[in-house]
Amino acid sequence: MHIITLLVVFLTIGSMIGGGIFYYYRKILREAKNYERGLKMVPLLIHLPPISDDIEGGGRDSRDVSEETISKAQVLYNILSSTATKGFKSGFYGQRHIAFEIVAKGGVVNYYTAVPVALVQIVEQAVTSAYPNSRLEEVEEHNLFNEAGKLAGTIGGEMILKEGFARPIATFQELKTDSMLSILNSLSTLGKEDGAGIQILIRPAGSGWVNKSKKYAESIKKNRYKHGLSSSSTFKGLGSALWKPPEHEVKQEEKQLSSLEQAAIDSIEEKTRHPGYETLVRVVASSNTAARSQAILSSMVASFALFDSPGRNGFKFVPAKSIEHFVTAFIFRFFPQEITQNILNSVELSTIFHFPDQKNTPTSQLQRQASKQVDGPNGVPEQGLLLGFNVFRGVKKAIRLSEDDRRRHMYIIGQTGTGKSWMLKSLVMQDVLSGRGLAFIDPHGDAAEDIMGMIPKERAEDVIYFAPGEMDFPVGLNLFEYHYKEQQDFLIQEAINMLYKLYDPQRQGIIGPRYEHLFRNAALTVMAGPDGGTFVDIPKLFNDKQYVNQKLKYVTDQTVLDFWLKEMPGSERSNEFGEVKSWFVSKFGAFLSNQMMRNIIGQTKSGFDLREVMDEGKILLVNLSKGKTGELNAKLLGMIFVMKFYAAAMGRANVPESERRDFTLYVDEFQNFSTETFSDILSEARKYHLSLTVANQFVGQLTDEIRDAVFGNVGTVISSRTGANDAEFLVKYFSPVFDIEDMTKMPNQQWVVQTLLNGVPTQPFSMESARLEIAPNPKLITALKNLSHAKYGRPKGIVEKEIFDRLKTNEPPRPSFGQSQQSGLVGSSPQVTGGTRPLSQPRSGSMGAAPGSSSFLDEWLAKRKQDMSTKPAVQSVQNVSKPKLESISGAKTPGSVITTPVHPTEQMAERSTPQQSPADLRNIQMSDQPVEELVVNINNVKSTATEQSLAVNQAIQDSQLSSGEIAIDQQGMIHHSESDTL
DSSP states (O other), X not given: OHHHHHHHHHHHHHHHHHHHHHHHHHHHHXXXXXXXXXXXXXXXXXXXXXXXXXXOOTTSOHHHHHHHHHHHHHHHHHHHGGGOOOSHHHHXXXXXXXXXXXXXXXXXXEEEEEEEGGGHHHHHHHHHHHSTTOEEEEOOOOOXXXXXTGGGGEEEEEEEESSOTTSOOOOHHHHOSOTHHHHHHHHTTOOXXXXXXXEEEEEEOOTHHHHHHHHHHHHHHHIIIIIXXXXXXXXXXXXXXXXXXXXXXXXXXXXXXXXXXXXXXXXXXXXXXXXXXXXXEEEEEEOSSHHHHHHHHHHHHHHGGGGOOTTSOOEEEEEOSOHHHHHHHHHHTOOOTTOOSOEEEHHHXXXXXXXXXXXXXXXXXXXXXXXXXXXXXXXXXXXXXXXXXXXXXXXXXEEEEOHHHHTTOEEEEOOTTSSHHHXXXXXXXXXXXXXOEEEEEESSSHHHHHHHTTOOGGGGGGEEEEOTXXXXXXXXXXXXXXXXXXXXXXXXXXXXXXXXXXXXXXXSSSSHHHHHXXXXXXXXXXXXXXXXXXXGGHHHHTTOHHHHHHHHTTOOOHHHHHIIIIIHHHHHTSTTHHHHHHXXXXXXXXXXXXXXXXHHHTOSSOSSOHHHHHHTTOEEXXXXXXXXXXXXXXXXXXXXXXXXXXXXXXXXXXXXXXXXXXXXXXXXXXXXXXXXXXXXXXXXXXXXXXXXXEEESOGGGSOHXXXXXXXXXXXXXXXXXXXHHHHHHHHHHHTTTSOHXXXXXXXXXXXXXXXXXXXXXOOOEXXXXXXXXXXXXXXXXXXHXXXXXXXXXXXXXXXXXXXXXXXXXXXXXXXXXXXXXXOSSTTSSSOOEETTEETTSOOTTXXXXXXXXXXXXXXXXXXXXXXXXXXXXXOOGGGSOOOEEEETTXXXXXXXXOEEEEOGGGGSSOTTSOOOXXXXXXXXXXXXXXXXXXHHHHHHHHHTHHHHHHHHHHHHHHHTXXXXXXXXXXXXXXXXXXXXXX
């Protein structure tokens, strides 16, 4: 018997000692595990949902709106309850914990979470399930502590429950207000040097807390029925049980609880219906001084008073005993397993930590997403034009357009500075690197020059640079130049549309049918003949009858002949004809008197053929900078380019579709260059493999017809941040995915996109720009400019002389007084009257020559003509075919990339002629310079094309740019690389 007793005692003592040892070592191992878990947590920055995600109140009660907003967080905590694990390891080390933090530093408030590596995906899923448009981003560890104040300026502690965990705190369901606003308000007064943080650590609680809470609720009932709620009532209950009969006791048990007591029991039972979490709340403040930190901390602690519920529970602050240990625990997010007295359920946690609405946030320091992220389409082609990247919940995928989808055109809209030019440069550079033909009309000029500074050596010969503002070597652009007769009517109608755009955009009669009639007949007349004509030649028809007669020799259209031979003579008899002529001719004054425009559109032969540009895949960069070109000039030239590209595309009708080379026309601020036929371009150009990419700032800049054409025919619409009016219009195309708030709050380089995927429209989605990291090479820009001038431009002096000679009016015939004119061609009709005096008759009192005699002027002109006939004849450039290109060495050799043009005028002079710089021709006065000197000068200028080619080669060699050395990486960055282009 004694042996058994001793054995029992021994076993009892042994088990107690063993249990003590077990718990001691478990504590040590748990502490080590706690350090390990803290070090391995992944910090994630929570990008709060954009303002557009705020719940619309409308006419609803604000308390109901707040309750609905906060209740979203319950989804988050309900999902996190699934992170609880079972087994020996979890029982021994405890559950893994998750941290949620609100950090204020440098005047900015951010939300963070820190998660074990194994739980990152689950937490991301939980957050995005509760807040679909929120986003988590892995970041470096943040530091809220003031370096100057160090530990002396840091104060903190823990917020623990006043009562046992069974009693709940006040939740949003009772408060009917957003308690988060009180916490954020306490952080809104922080300065740049201040830092503060609220750290909430949670881990799933075991099922034991539910049983304990229910027992606690039952104990309240029993104590009330039998013994009361106080401990002193125990003896009273015992006495009543001895002296009072049982029947009386039964009646006491049937007494009802008070409403306050019943509410307490109900709240405990309600708390157990939701997942519970062991919770640790830390608050910390750091500043230059301890006094400032104490003020910040007191404000944060006071904000927790809102969670106090009379008769239930609340928080109390426990200051840290050792600030050094506290700061270490805060930084590493230590959560000892022994802390089990603070248990909150998902409703209580939702009340404390959730994402607030921006509209009700008391501070602008709270950082949130400016725009939402929406998943892009699946099945995007792996090859094609890279528009940008769709980033959704950490997944980044390239958005590309196939060749066929590109032919449905692209429209880019956004306020100034949002990244339109950046995107256009990115798209253009991709075409450059892929060997594709393109034209870029840039109304600002900077983008065109940047692109020219990034041209790889393989494409240097393809570059054509058109810059009207650089006037020393104007490049011809003849509006009336055509390939076949059927193009005449199209060009004339487009010219009329341009005049409407320039002078009568509202169609108020400034142009009108009468003007169209005069212009159409005049244009057809000017375009007649082997030498053709230009836009600036039209006024000469109304001032030089001999010029009309010369042109009518080539006119075959009877209606045009009738206009000049029948209609005009009758009109000239009218007293108002002088005013009509002035009204008509005045529209050309802006171009005739403008040296820049006259030297460009006044050349009968264009410097390059746009059909060849398209078919040969050239790179045409058009710099229409308003500061150098002028607004009116830029508009006219831009419209000419758009119109002539359309004409060139339509000219491909006689080419099989399989042989039509794809070409892209990029036009920035395209509303300045669009006419009524723009809708036809959008609908017809696709068939001829001409794709348009157009951009502008506001929908309101477009006419109704152009706007409807854009949104009716364009396959890809890309929008950055817009104004409220534009957003109201665009949201019809991007709803219900995006709303007005999304469109007006978008940051730079962020886009809303609706595109085509194999010809089928996609749902709208978000996109960020691809990055262009190649720095333009200034030397290459200068070299390519000079080369382009040498190949496609002509010296200003030569051009001016040709134009002035062509526009010079002939002297009218001088009939003798009293002698009637003969009838016949134009000019032999009855004299045109202006007022009461015949227009062709000299003014009264002037010196007139006798009949049959010649005047001094006639003799001088005859002598001048005789002198000119003895000089070498100049071969007209307009009668010479397109300049051919030959390599620098004279023969095409492998590896040679720069060629030089053999200009027609080089056939007129020997190569041995001393060369001079193009700058030497800038001050030539063409009216005083003999023709043979002009021939030598233009020959010298064109012979410098070889020098310019060598300069381009040297600049390219210095920049080391080649298609094989430039790549687009997975992040969308176009940069120098040894790898192949994506």
